[in-house]
Amino acid sequence: MVGQFPIPVVVNGAGGKMGREVVKAVAAAQDMTLLGAIDRNPAYLNEDAGTLAGMEPLEIPITNDREGMLAMAAQEKQPAVMVDFTHPESVYDNIRAAIAYGVRPVVGTTGLSEAQIQDLAEFADKASMGCLLIPNFCIGIVLLQQAAIAASQYFDHVEIIELHHNQKADAPSGTAVKTAQMLAEFGKTYNQSQVKETEQLPGARGAIADEQIRIHSVRLPGLIAHQEVIFGAAGQIYTLRHDTTDRGCYMPGVLLAIRQVLSLKSLVYGLEKIL
Numbered sequence: 001m002v003g004q005f006p007i008p009v010v011v012n013g014a015g016g017k018m019g020r021e022v023v024k025a026v027a028a029a030q031d032m033t034l035l036g037a038i039d040r041n042p043a044y045l046n047e048d049a050g051t052l053a054g055m056e057p058l059e060i061p062i063t064n065d066r067e068g069m070l071a072m073a074a075q076e077k078q079p080a081v082m083v084d085f086t087h088p089e090s091v092y093d094n095i096r097a098a099i100a101y102g103v104r105p106v107v108g109t110t111g112l113s114e115a116q117i118q119d120l121a122e123f124a125d126k127a128s129m130g131c132l133l134i135p136n137f138c139i140g141i142v143l144l145q146q147a148a149i150a151a152s153q154y155f156d157h158v159e160i161i162e163l164h165h166n167q168k169a170d171a172p173s174g175t176a177v178k179t180a181q182m183l184a185e186f187g188k189t190y191n192q193s194q195v196k197e198t199e200q201l202p203g204a205r206g207a208i209a210d211e212q213i214r215i216h217s218v219r220l221p222g223l224i225a226h227q228e229v230i231f232g233a234a235g236q237i238y239t240l241r242h243d244t245t246d247r248g249c250y251m252p253g254v255l256l257a258i259r260q261v262l263s264l265k266s267l268v269y270g271l272e273k274i275l
């Protein structure tokens with residue numbers, strides 16, 4: 001706990017799949033207090049955030065008034081945090097609004113472009129405010145990425161397959177994009193073409209991310225979130241795979257980020273940077 005007061009937390013997207021998990025996790029954390037819950041979906045307006053999350057009522061009605069909620073959070077004695085699990089189309093505005101009110105953003109929403117991330121980094125810098133962008137809060141993904149970086153020293157060919165539920169708005173996943181960026185950081189160009197390839201169906205070979213790394217996105221009901229990084233070399237295949245079986249796996253990372261963002265003065269991108 002910072003000082004004697006719990007950290008005030010606002011959850012944006014509180015009615016969604018991730019938002020409900022965050023409501024439960026924050027309500028159970030000794031060093032945090034759930035200050036408010038925002039969601040734009042009219043089905044959740046004025047619903048109690050606790051009841052919606054499957055717990056006892058918390059007397060926190062869901063509002064769609066982001067500005068009003070941020071203004072209230074800005075009045076708290078302790079610096080407040082806004083956790084955002086909303087939508088790729090709205091997350092950029094949400095982050096700018098939170099920073100403008102002095103509320104620290106902890107962002108799980110994916111789909112921000114590189115230009116948007118750069119712009120947000122400059123905005124956070126000017127305000128000397130911490131802001132955490134975490135495409136994946138799960139420790140297993142950090143371990144997979146570390147193993148992939150180790151393997152990349154020895155393999156010159158790699159492709160990524162990410163598989164998600166079919167309610168997901170963005171493709172490729174933020175996790176796959178970040179994984180490709182991490183593999184590209186060492187300046188190596190992968191996947192030198194062996195033959196002249198033709199796509200008989202456009203998109204058959206996937207999307208090309210940093211340093212020619214291909215990402216393939218699968219969307220099916222029944223999936224939650226899964227990722228494979230497949231390395232190939234003469235006579236061998238090395239496959240790394242991570243499977244999410246319950247969204248609760250993200251919560252230790254979310255709570256850690258809420259605590260860490262208070263001591264930051266700039267934007268940080270990736271869970272691995274705060275572990």
Ligand SMILES: NC(=O)C1=CN([C@@H]2O[C@H](COP(=O)(O)OP(=O)(O)OC[C@H]3O[C@@H](n4cnc5c(N)ncnc54)[C@H](OP(=O)(O)O)[C@@H]3O)[C@@H](O)[C@H]2O)C=CC1
Nearest residue numbers: 013016017018039040041086087090108109110135136137
């Ligand atoms: N970083 C990580 O570890 C993880 C990240 N994610 C990401 O988090 C995001 C949310 O995922 P998920 O919970 O599955 O999505 P859901 O669609 O289940 O929930 C999102 C909720 O936010 C609401 N919403 C959308 N836009 C706004 C807005 N501008 N203001 C307030 N509320 C809004 C939605 O309303 P409506 O229904 O009307 O759209 C919905 O109720 C996605 O980008 C996903 O990729 C998901 C899992 C883990």
Ligand SMILES: O=C(O)C1=N[C@H](C(=O)O)C[C@H](O)C1
Nearest residue numbers: 110135136168173174175225
């Ligand atoms: O939409 C999801 O579900 C997920 N989104 C994040 C992403 O785009 O990487 C994290 C995780 O894969 C679940």
